[in-house]
Amino acid sequence: MVTGPGPAGLASAGSGPRVAVVGVHGHGASHVRNVARLAAAGRVRFAAVADPHPPDHRPEGVASFADLPSLLAATPVDVVVICTPIQTHVPLAELALRSGADVLLEKPPTASLVEFEQLSSVLAETGRSCQVGFQVAGSRAARTLASLVADGRLGELRGIGAVGAWVRTAEYWQRARWAGRRSLDGIAVVDGAVTNPFAHATAAALMVDGSARADQVVSVETELFRANPIEADDTSAVRTVTSRGTTVVTAVTLCADLPDAEPMVIVHGSEGRAVLRYPSDRLEVTIGGRTTTTQYERDDLLENLLDHRADPDLPLLAPLSETGGFTRVVEAVRVAPPPSEIPAELVRWEGEGPQRRPIVLEVEKSVTQAAEDLALFSELGAPWACKNNRTTKRSTDR
Numbered sequence: 558m559v560t561g562p563g564p565a566g567l568a569s570a571g572s573g574p575r576v577a578v579v580g581v582h583g584h585g586a587s588h589v590r591n592v593a594r595l596a597a598a599g600r601v602r603f604a605a606v607a608d609p610h611p612p613d614h615r616p617e618g619v620a621s622f623a624d625l626p627s628l629l630a631a632t633p634v635d636v637v638v639i640c641t642p643i644q645t646h647v648p649l650a651e652l653a654l655r656s657g658a659d660v661l662l663e664k665p666p667t668a669s670l671v672e673f674e675q676l677s678s679v680l681a682e683t684g685r686s687c688q689v690g691f692q693v694a695g696s697r698a699a700r701t702l703a704s705l706v707a708d709g710r711l712g713e714l715r716g717i718g719a720v721g722a723w724v725r726t727a728e729y730w731q732r733a734r735w736a737g738r739r740s741l742d743g744i745a746v747v748d749g750a751v752t753n754p755f756a757h758a759t760a761a762a763l764m765v766d767g768s769a770r771a772d773q774v775v776s777v778e779t780e781l782f783r784a785n786p787i788e789a790d791d792t793s794a795v796r797t798v799t800s801r802g803t804t805v806v807t808a809v810t811l812c813a814d815l816p817d818a819e820p821m822v823i824v825h826g827s828e829g830r831a832v833l834r835y836p837s838d839r840l841e842v843t844i845g846g847r848t849t850t851t852q853y854e855r856d857d858l859l860e861n862l863l864d865h866r867a868d869p870d871l872p873l874l875a876p877l878s879e880t881g882g883f884t885r886v887v888e889a890v891r892v893a894p895p896p897s898e899i900p901a902e903l904v905r906w907e908g909e910g911p912q913r914r915p916i917v918l919e920v921e922k923s924v925t926q927a928a929e930d931l932a933l934f935s936e937l938g939a940p941w942a943c944k945n946n947r948t949t950k951r952s953t954d955r
């Protein structure tokens with residue numbers, strides 16, 4: 558379906574770069590709002606959207622297409638925002654880049670290292686830019702913490718823990734065909750707790766360590782579990798060692814008892830400790846027994862991409878190359894054995910129909926302890942992963 562732009566509206570407001578959004582439902586709705594905001598401010602022209610399911614409320618004057626090929630055939634665009642299922646990221650990004658556009662690509666940028674290398678080659682070939690949708694890269698709290706670590710203000714690093722405990726109901730896993738899948742029709746998806754909803758946790762921890770690139774990750778160990786009837790993991794611990802010798806443990810669950818707690822990245826240093834609450838850009842730093850908590854601002858990733866287009870000397874906040882370390886973690890999860898099912902006696906179910914959800918026994922305590930002790934579930938003796946429980950599988954990628 559193609560609808561032409563109206564005489565007035567966001568498409569014709571201003572004279573800036575022409576921006577299109579691909580994937581307008583789910584998280585894509587926030588990109589539509591953001592582009593509309595920038596168009597209203599005269600910073601961009603909102604050229605078009607593409608989605609097989611047309612938007613419920615199409616911004617005035619913005620053309621709508623069923624897919625990206627028909628959009629690119631009909632409308633010239635300078636920047637394409639891609640917020641579609643993970644397995645579609647690389648083909649869509651490649652199409653947009655080869656058409657001459659720059660791209661803001663949602664995280665995780667790719668579902669495998671091979672795809673990551675393929676996309677990196679397309680960038681090198683086309684000379685275009687790709688910003689990845691890790692908002693945490695725009696967080697001044699995260700950047701401040703990275704500077705504290707780099708300057709040694711927290712002393713020698715014992716390690717970095719990243720912890721997240723959220724509640725997700727059946728509705729979340731049923732919202733789309735790709736949700737909770739490790740692969741679909743033979744194509745890697747890797748939509749588990751570590752690589753999708755809590756992707757920011759690992760990406761932030763690696764960024765804070767100054768180890769965001771692929772060659773800065775030395776090894777990745779995974780312990781993947783699930784309580785939901787899905788293919789992918791919903792309760793997982795991953796230990797990554799970086800080339801500067803830091804141990805990073807990510808411990809996350811989507812089967813928490815209590816409503817969504819704010820995920821945290823915790824830096825353990827010999828001289829101090831810092832806690833980054835990345836969704837709200839709050840940083841708590843304790844040095845010499847004195848704690849200060851600071852609320853920071855966040856830079857918008859699309860605005861940064863626009864600034865970079867105008868002045869290439871201004872670096873992207875989250876270029877694809879700086880998500881290679883995270884992609885090593887995605888790859889380790891992709892090739893790991895399928896998640897172990899958590900024994901039924903350790904899971905309590907609540908709610909009915911779309912609101913039904915599993916609660917894993919003592920899971921909040923275990924993910925918190927893993928991030929504090931920098932240990933995997935099996936090492937902590939988590940009830941579902943204790944050493945004599947034969948379902949524990951650890952996978953190491955070096």
Ligand SMILES: NC(=O)c1ccc[n+]([C@@H]2O[C@H](COP(=O)([O-])OP(=O)(O)OC[C@H]3O[C@@H](n4cnc5c(N)ncnc54)[C@H](O)[C@@H]3O)[C@@H](O)[C@H]2O)c1
Binds near residue numbers: 580623640
């Ligand atoms: N940065 C963040 O905080 C954040 C938050 C949530 C989701 N995400 C990411 O956003 C992406 C989308 O996630 P979601 O949960 O919104 O997914 P979703 O399945 O709920 O929505 C995806 C949208 O893309 C559309 N779509 C599917 N295939 C398409 C195609 N080939 N061309 C055009 N449109 C297509 C669907 O119709 C749908 O509107 C994922 O990569 C996810 O990891 C990022």
